Amino acid sequence: MTTTRIPIYVSNERAFVWDVDHVATLRSEHHVCGVLSGTLPHLSQQNVFLGLPLVLMPEELVLLVEKQLATIVHDPAAHHNPTPPQLETWDASRRRGIAHQLARQEREAGRHKGEEKGAQDAVAIQKRALREARRLKLAEAEEAKRPMNTTTGPVEDHDVLASASTPVLTSLPQPLPHSNAPSERASSSPAPVTNAVYTISVPTTSDEFTWYDPALHTYETLDAARKANVWHYPVTEEDRARCEVFRDLWEKGYYMGGGSKFGGDWLVYPGDPLRYHSHLVATVQTSPSAPLRPMEIVAHGRLGTATKKVHLLCGWDSASQEVTYISVEWAGFG
Amino acid sequence: RGFPKYATLSISIKRYPRAASAIFQTYNDLLLAQQWSEIEIVDLPTCGRCGFRGRRPENPNTRTCVVPCSLAETISMTWLKSAFGEFEQPEEVFLAINAEDSSIVYYKLSTGITKPPV
Numbered sequence: 001m002t003t004t005r006i007p008i009y010v011s012n013e014r015a016f017v018w019d020v021d022h023v024a025t026l027r028s029e030h031h032v033c034g035v036l037s038g039t040l041p042h043l044s045q046q047n048v049f050l051g052l053p054l055v056l057m058p059e060e061l062v063l064l065v066e067k068q069l070a071t072i073v074h075d076p077a078a079h080h081n082p083t084p085p086q087l088e089t090w091d092a093s094r095r096r097g098i099a100h101q102l103a104r105q106e107r108e109a110g111r112h113k114g115e116e117k118g119a120q121d122a123v124a125i126q127k128r129a130l131r132e133a134r135r136l137k138l139a140e141a142e143e144a145k146r147p148m149n150t151t152t153g154p155v156e157d158h159d160v161l162a163s164a165s166t167p168v169l170t171s172l173p174q175p176l177p178h179s180n181a182p183s184e185r186a187s188s189s190p191a192p193v194t195n196a197v198y199t200i201s202v203p204t205t206s207d208e209f210t211w212y213d214p215a216l217h218t219y220e221t222l223d224a225a226r227k228a229n230v231w232h233y234p235v236t237e238e239d240r241a242r243c244e245v246f247r248d249l250w251e252k253g254y255y256m257g258g259g260s261k262f263g264g265d266w267l268v269y270p271g272d273p274l275r276y277h278s279h280l281v282a283t284v285q286t287s288p289s290a291p292l293r294p295m296e297i298v299a300h301g302r303l304g305t306a307t308k309k310v311h312l313l314c315g316w317d318s319a320s321q322e323v324t325y326i327s328v329e330w331a332g333f334g
Numbered sequence: 335r336g337f338p339k340y341a342t343l344s345i346s347i348k349r350y351p352r353a354a355s356a357i358f359q360t361y362n363d364l365l366l367a368q369q370w371s372e373i374e375i376v377d378l379p380t381c382g383r384c385g386f387r388g389r390r391p392e393n394p395n396t397r398t399c400v401v402p403c404s405l406a407e408t409i410s411m412t413w414l415k416s417a418f419g420e421f422e423q424p425e426e427v428f429l430a431i432n433a434e435d436s437s438i439v440y441y442k443l444s445t446g447i448t449k450p451p452v
Contacts, residue, residue, distance in 0.1 A: 252447075268447075279449075285411045287411075289410050289411075290410060291409075292410050293408060294403055294404070294431045297429065297431065298431060298439060301441045312447060313411065324411055325445065325446050325447050326444070327443070327447065328442070328443055329442045330440075331440035331441055331442045
């Protein structure tokens with residue numbers, strides 16, 4: 001069933017998963033872990049904890065597509081050129097979002113100011129009123145952009161602008177005629193807020209864009225993706241051997257992770273990597289007669305033993321379509 | 335000549351001259367340095383050499399299998415599988431890797447995926 005297959009978004013022959021539910025399904029139902037590679041917006045100065053997108057190894061994509069658990073979506077092509085009406089709608093909704101943010105900021109600052117006023121006595125209030133009047137005169141005279149001061153900045157500007165109805169420099173780009181000004185006041189001037197701070201969020205998935213349509217750019221088989229020049233792996237005999245060994249280990253229920261930290265092709269876990277240590281480092285022998293140097297056995301075997309793992313030589317035999325496994329450990333003598 | 339049991343080895347050495355150095359070096363190491371006992375010579379024709387079976391001091395109740403090779407050689411998965419076959423499918427075979435400076439290192443090979451230690 002196509003509808004239940006997980007879309008893997010391919011761009012420049014890299015495989016990404018952008019939906020957190022798909023990431024969870026891949027791990028819990030299909031024991032494919034991938035690697036989270038996105039920095040977290042709220043913790044951008046570290047890379048211990050990473051977020052979406054999930055990056056898959058080429059072998060993982062091949063397995064998932066061949067097992068009909070996933071489809072390939074050519075992401076760049078799925079983003080069509082937006083039509084002018086689509087763009088306008090998108091722009092309008094963005095401006096509405098900004099206006100809501102600024103309006104809310106305004107309300108909260110107003111609440112602040114109200115609290116402050118409640119704590120002040122009559123003399124202080126009078127002094128404040130005098131200061132405000134002086135500032136009004138200055139603003140009228142200069143017609144200049146005013147610096148924002150801490151939390152009440154935008155609100156004070158509003159007060160000034162409402163009374164002075166003086167156009168002030170804005171941090172917003174030239175607004176479209178039907179768009180909202182952040183202060184919907186009685187004042188006739190557009191009077192946007194100076195130096196207002198608002199957040200623009202970039203959505204993780206493109207599904208909400210009306211010009212995004214993956215339907216015509218989804219491939220259910222590796223062949224189809226290859227013909228469309230979207231995904232080519234596996235290409236060589238080595239690639240194919242890797243995919244077969246990966247599939248064989250996967251069918252035995254193992255979880256695989258990248259093996260580069262341990263000098264191998266994969267780390268092989270008997271269960272979820274969050275719960276188990278990997279016991280095995282696997283390397284692929286492309287064919288039964290593929291050359292193997294004793295020095296490799298020394299290097300792999302010694303590194304494996306030093307890291308409390310066993311090195312697993314995995315030999316693919318395309319004639320018998322079987323994988324042969326030989327485990328290597330340092331003998332401990334000699 | 336002066337070496338003990340050279341006569342018994344000489345048959346294999348003549349039969350497999352290219353592996354002679356590894357055969358000779360491994361045999362002497364097992365006998366004299368590792369102090370194995372009851373070492374028998376096992377013909378491994380598909381591997382192009384002979385191997386050994388003997389009792390380790392730490393494990394005297396089993397007969398441990400060894401196949402010698404040289405660091406300079408090139409082997410393969412088929413070659414390793416043949417060694418297991420010629421020894422009649424033991425659980426483990428030790429690969430004795432010989433260097434020209436006479437250092438030797440042993441690696442334990444097992445068929446299949448070993449289970450993690452409990």
